[in-house]
Amino acid sequence: MTDGNDVPASRPKVVVEHLYKVFGEDAAATIRRVDAGESKDNIYAQTRSVAAVADVSLTVGAGEIFVVMGLSGSGKSTLIRCLNRLIEPTRGRILLDGQDVVAMDADALRELRANKLSMVFQHFALFPHKTVGENVEFGLKVRGMPPVERRQKALRALEQVGLEAYADVPPDNLSGGMQQRVGLARGLAVDPEIMLMDEPFSALDPLIRRDVQDELLALQEQLHMTILFITHDLHEALRIGDRIAIMKDGRFVQVGTPEQIVAAPADDYVAAFTRDVDRGRVFRMGRLSQEALTVTPGDDAATARRRCDEHQVAGLHVVDPDGRPLGILTRADLASAEDAALSDLMRSDYPAARADQELIELYGACARGLPIAVLDETGRLQSSVDPLRVFALLAGERGEAETPRHAADVAPLAAREE
Amino acid sequence: MADSISDFYTLPLDDWIEVLVKDWLVPNFRPLFQALEWPIDQVLGGLEGALLWLPYPVFVVVVPLIAWRAAGTPVAIFALSAVLMLDLLGIWRETMITLSMIITAVAFCVVVGVPVGILAARSDRFAGLIRPVLDIMQTIPPFVYLVPIVMLFGVGIVPGVIATIIFALPPMIRLTNLGIRQVQGELVEAGLAFGATRRQLLFEIQVPLALRTIMAGLNQTLMLSLSMVVIAALIGAGGLGLTVFTGLGRLDIGRASLGGIGIVLLAILLDRVTQALGEGGRADTGRKRSFKHLLFKGVRRTDRDDR
Numbered sequence: 001m002t003d004g005n006d007v008p009a010s011r012p013k014v015v016v017e018h019l020y021k022v023f024g025e026d027a028a029a030t031i032r033r034v035d036a037g038e039s040k041d042n043i044y045a046q047t048r049s050v051a052a053v054a055d056v057s058l059t060v061g062a063g064e065i066f067v068v069m070g071l072s073g074s075g076k077s078t079l080i081r082c083l084n085r086l087i088e089p090t091r092g093r094i095l096l097d098g099q100d101v102v103a104m105d106a107d108a109l110r111e112l113r114a115n116k117l118s119m120v121f122q123h124f125a126l127f128p129h130k131t132v133g134e135n136v137e138f139g140l141k142v143r144g145m146p147p148v149e150r151r152q153k154a155l156r157a158l159e160q161v162g163l164e165a166y167a168d169v170p171p172d173n174l175s176g177g178m179q180q181r182v183g184l185a186r187g188l189a190v191d192p193e194i195m196l197m198d199e200p201f202s203a204l205d206p207l208i209r210r211d212v213q214d215e216l217l218a219l220q221e222q223l224h225m226t227i228l229f230i231t232h233d234l235h236e237a238l239r240i241g242d243r244i245a246i247m248k249d250g251r252f253v254q255v256g257t258p259e260q261i262v263a264a265p266a267d268d269y270v271a272a273f274t275r276d277v278d279r280g281r282v283f284r285m286g287r288l289s290q291e292a293l294t295v296t297p298g299d300d301a302a303t304a305r306r307r308c309d310e311h312q313v314a315g316l317h318v319v320d321p322d323g324r325p326l327g328i329l330t331r332a333d334l335a336s337a338e339d340a341a342l343s344d345l346m347r348s349d350y351p352a353a354r355a356d357q358e359l360i361e362l363y364g365a366c367a368r369g370l371p372i373a374v375l376d377e378t379g380r381l382q383s384s385v386d387p388l389r390v391f392a393l394l395a396g397e398r399g400e401a402e403t404p405r406h407a408a409d410v411a412p413l414a415a416r417e418e
Numbered sequence: 419m420a421d422s423i424s425d426f427y428t429l430p431l432d433d434w435i436e437v438l439v440k441d442w443l444v445p446n447f448r449p450l451f452q453a454l455e456w457p458i459d460q461v462l463g464g465l466e467g468a469l470l471w472l473p474y475p476v477f478v479v480v481v482p483l484i485a486w487r488a489a490g491t492p493v494a495i496f497a498l499s500a501v502l503m504l505d506l507l508g509i510w511r512e513t514m515i516t517l518s519m520i521i522t523a524v525a526f527c528v529v530v531g532v533p534v535g536i537l538a539a540r541s542d543r544f545a546g547l548i549r550p551v552l553d554i555m556q557t558i559p560p561f562v563y564l565v566p567i568v569m570l571f572g573v574g575i576v577p578g579v580i581a582t583i584i585f586a587l588p589p590m591i592r593l594t595n596l597g598i599r600q601v602q603g604e605l606v607e608a609g610l611a612f613g614a615t616r617r618q619l620l621f622e623i624q625v626p627l628a629l630r631t632i633m634a635g636l637n638q639t640l641m642l643s644l645s646m647v648v649i650a651a652l653i654g655a656g657g658l659g660l661t662v663f664t665g666l667g668r669l670d671i672g673r674a675s676l677g678g679i680g681i682v683l684l685a686i687l688l689d690r691v692t693q694a695l696g697e698g699g700r701a702d703t704g705r706k707r708s709f710k711h712l713l714f715k716g717v718r719r720t721d722r723d724d725r
Binding site: 081084086110111112113114115117118119121122123125127128129138139141142143186190196 | 602604605607608609610611612613614615618622623626627629
């Protein structure tokens with residue numbers, strides 16, 4: 001594991017320590033071989049045993065979405081099933097809020113599953129003999145909640161996914177996207193603290209998948225659950241995850257934020273995934289922001305020109321005393337106009353963005369070649385982004401995150417402007 | 419020149435079995451087996467009494483109605499004709515006796531078979547254990563166990579029902595086991611993931627979803643018990659089987675045929691109705707078995723296929 005394994009800021013909700021799951025005869029021997037670094041194929045050839053999960057440790061903070069991404073056979077489904085012990089782990093500790101799940105007896109485990117955890121499945125796993133409403137009620141019914149109360153709760157959960165009108169329909173009558181929303185509502189109805197999602201959107205069409213992803217993110221905004229999300233789709237992982245673990249042959253290859261993973265893949269395996277990632281959707285404006293070079297309308301043109309030359313930038317932001325941007329001065333305009341007032345030279349249609357905007361939304365703004373004003377929520381100028389650095393980041397140049405402030409590498413643009 | 423072992427020595431297995439049954443099983447366990455008879459006798463007696471007590475016109479109305487509700491108009495028409503025909507042929511009383519025998523046998527098959535099937539579905543060891551027993555029950559010719567049954571239970575209609583139960587029980591167990599094992603793993607996982615107990619899992623998820631297969635087992639059990647009717651008559655069971663049996667004994671082709679026709683009519687009717695119930699209970703068509711639902715089942719199924 002490389003970077004990004006720093007414990008999240010909030011208190012840890014899920015802690016997994018050195019978890020192993022071996023399918024096969026001699027678990028101890030297999031674990032020894034795994035620890036010795038033998039490959040999965042090799043171990044299987046000699047012992048007929050597979051370590052589906054091999055020495056996995058992870059920490060998920062409260063309210064975080066932690067995505068485990070891996071191809072089929074990488075052990076990700078086994079890992080998530082170990083967390084609620086649908087599959088018994090062979091070795092290791094799993095702590096939910098500090099409680100050791102592995103040590104729990106059957107009653108405590110059932111209690112935990114009924115009250116704290118819920119799960120969403122790849123093929124929805126809706127009960128075909130129950131209506132949508134009864135499906136959503138299931139977790140509550142199992143818990144022994146009286147019918148009227150659980151019906152109300154189920155309807156509220158269905159409302160959250162926009163399906164309250166379908167409560168009395170059998171789930172088979174719904175489309176795939178709707179069925180998975182029911183699956184989601186069934187998970188939500190029990191007010192879980194931790195949601196386990198096993199490739200929940202993999203069986204859906206791409207467009208619908210995007211919709212339900214958005215819906216999940218919107219729900220998470222309100223509910224702040226702790227979510228463990230399994231997927232084989234890196235794009236989905238990047239879209240949804242606060243942090244992502246890339247899993248291969250039962251191990252975590254890399255753990256990090258989407259930006260960390262795309263910017264610095266730990267090895268060739270991860271790099272193979274990130275190669276065709278749309279980097280414009282992963283990186284956000286804030287990553288590139290630098291201190292903005294500003295002038296006020298009161299400054300004279302000579303000062304502005306000098307600042308431009310000094311810093312070799314294509315333009316300066318003009319701000320009012322409150323810090324709100326008024327417009328932009330381009331280097332070319334400054335050079336041609338002798339001593340006009342800045343307010344006359346200033347262009348008022350300056351490119352602007354917010355720090356959390358994805359780069360892809362700002363290609364148009366970049367095309368003008370002028371520094372992009374990054375505004376905070378109150379509309380004040382927060383920082384500035386040089387469009388060339390946007391393209392450098394998209395091109396995947398190493399170390400673009402730490403590029404020195406403007407100057408040298410901005411020269412080509414400056415040259416073009418002159 | 420001897421070319422086989424039996425020229426020197428024959429294993430006296432037949433003697434052993436005879437001793438086992440006659441000198442050990444019968445004297446020591448007869449009371450136990452007689453006690454087993456009691457519940458069957460009660461159910462059978464009550465049922466037979468009720469069926470024979472009900473006036474014939476009630477059947478003319480009720481049987482087609484049940485058939486219509488369960489299986490639709492064509493089967494209802496068949497049911498009406500069958501009821502009329504059976505009376506017309508003068509074998510109504512025999513039919514009712516046979517029907518009560520069959521219902522009793524099937525009821526006990528369900529009471530025993532479903533729980534055993536559920537246990538078999540839960541435990542591979544138990545399933546492995548009962549498998550050879552079921553194989554024997556299904557392949558051994560019924561005539562073989564008629565004699566011990568007579569020795570243990572005596573002669574009469576109740577021993578006939580017991581022989582029928584032995585013969586008809588295996589599909590109930592097998593298909594219950596199969597149905598529960600066939601429930602999708604992800605659905606069972608979903609149940610467990612939401613904290614269901616084993617009992618809740620069984621009754622909320624596994625049994626309802628296995629119901630269609632279990633009903634197929636019931637249907638098979640029913641058909642097998644009908645095919646035992648004549649054999650059961652050999653040890654003193656009455657009804658249509660006796661009609662066939664006595665016809666056979668006197669070479670009275672007409673009489674034997676009457677009994678045969680009665681059995682066939684009863685078999686077709688029961689088969690269609692239980693099959694339709696099984697379809698209606700199929701797990702994936704929602705749960706309400708309303709008139710409308712049952713009538714328009716065909717339409718609904720094509721709807722589903724279109725999607």
